[in-house]
Amino acid sequence: xxxxxxxxxxxxxxPLESTDKPGVxxxxxxxxxxxxxIDDFDAVLAAVQEREFKRSTGLQDGIAVPHGKTKAVSxxxxxxxxxPKGVDFDSLDGKPSNLIFLLVAPPGMSGPHVEALxxxxxxxxxxxxxxxxxxxxxxxxxxxxxxx
Amino acid sequence: MNKPINTIMVYIxxxxxxxxAAVYAICLASYTGAKLIVHYVxxxxxxxxxxxxxxxxxxxxxxxEHDMSADADKYLNYIDELAIKKGISIVQKRSSGxxxxxxxxxxxxxxxxxxxxxxxxxxxxxxxxxxxxxxRAMRTLCCSVLIVKNEDKVWQVYESLV
Numbered sequence: 001x002x003x004x005x006x007x008x009x010x011x012x013x014x015p016l017e018s019t020d021k022p023g024v025x026x027x028x029x030x031x032x033x034x035x036x037x038i039d040d041f042d043a044v045l046a047a048v049q050e051r052e053f054k055r056s057t058g059l060q061d062g063i064a065v066p067h068g069k070t071k072a073v074s075x076x077x078x079x080x081x082x083x084p085k086g087v088d089f090d091s092l093d094g095k096p097s098n099l100i101f102l103l104v105a106p107p108g109m110s111g112p113h114v115e116a117l118x119x120x121x122x123x124x125x126x127x128x129x130x131x132x133x134x135x136x137x138x139x140x141x142x143x144x145x146x147x148x
Numbered sequence: 149m150n151k152p153i154n155t156i157m158v159y160i161x162x163x164x165x166x167x168x169a170a171v172y173a174i175c176l177a178s179y180t181g182a183k184l185i186v187h188y189v190x191x192x193x194x195x196x197x198x199x200x201x202x203x204x205x206x207x208x209x210x211x212x213e214h215d216m217s218a219d220a221d222k223y224l225n226y227i228d229e230l231a232i233k234k235g236i237s238i239v240q241k242r243s244s245g246x247x248x249x250x251x252x253x254x255x256x257x258x259x260x261x262x263x264x265x266x267x268x269x270x271x272x273x274x275x276x277x278x279x280x281x282x283x284r285a286m287r288t289l290c291c292s293v294l295i296v297k298n299e300d301k302v303w304q305v306y307e308s309l310v
Contacts, residue, residue, distance in 0.1 A: 055205055065203050110215035111161045118194035121201040
């Protein structure tokens with residue numbers, strides 16, 4: 001499964017309203033709930049929070065990848081949030097995060113989960129592409145960029 | 149005359165398209181009498197990349213590797229059961245590393261004539277051409293490659309096997 005298969009407008013939010021890490025994670029899980037991608041909001045939130053508690057998933061250059069595994073989903077779920085002002089995500093370089101990918105997977109799909117995360121890692125390495133994503137003004141624009 | 153297909157290998161990764169590919173490969177093995185290798189690759193290369201990118205913690209990497217190993221057993225055994233029901237014996241193969249490299253190596257080592265893979269995602273981006281491990285393997289392999297489509301028809305063919 002390719003990451004692009006998961007990217008549709010309803011799972012992209014611009015701009016994120018929350019101004020702190022816990023709020024952003026809740027907001028992204030809520031996007032999945034509102035999009036009909038998940039039923040059990042609390043279980044998904046707990047899975048992502050549990051991983052985040054071990055160490056922040058805030059990477060460098062404004063990217064964060066909160067993720068987790070839970071039986072509350074049967075397939076991979078992705079939500080993307082953009083915060084033009086940036087959110088303190090306890091990132092590796094101390095910079096605020098602007099582009100946040102939240103990924104949740106069921107326990108029995110570790111392979112596709114790892115490959116989706118690896119795709120995000122490669123996206124994170126492309127600074128020009130990330131700049132384009134962060135400057136997007138609509139969900140549609142994000143989807144189009146991802147599909148280019 | 150030499151048979152065109154003596155050895156078939158199907159690559160599975162636990163996704164539905166890869167399982168359908170394996171089912172079709174069982175059908176092909178039944179009709180051709182070819183040896184069937186079912187190959188699951190534990191993508192440790194991706195996990196190393198994630199650890200390097202600080203997305204994974206070390207214990208998370210260990211946990212995922214363990215999970216993927218369990219997934220490999222689960223899916224290989226599932227395909228084995230499907231094959232046995234149709235009187236076909238398969239060779240289970242699991243390896244670890246970079247998916248496209250492991251597929252290429254297995255094709256060479258086992259003198260594979262035909263690689264069978266699941267349907268590729270319909271939506272593609274330019275980035276996917278570089279990221280998709282199966283597609284990357286297909287471009288560089290020395291054997292023919294069959295992409296399996298139409299899940300319903302594949303299962304019908306499988307069910308019709310005696």
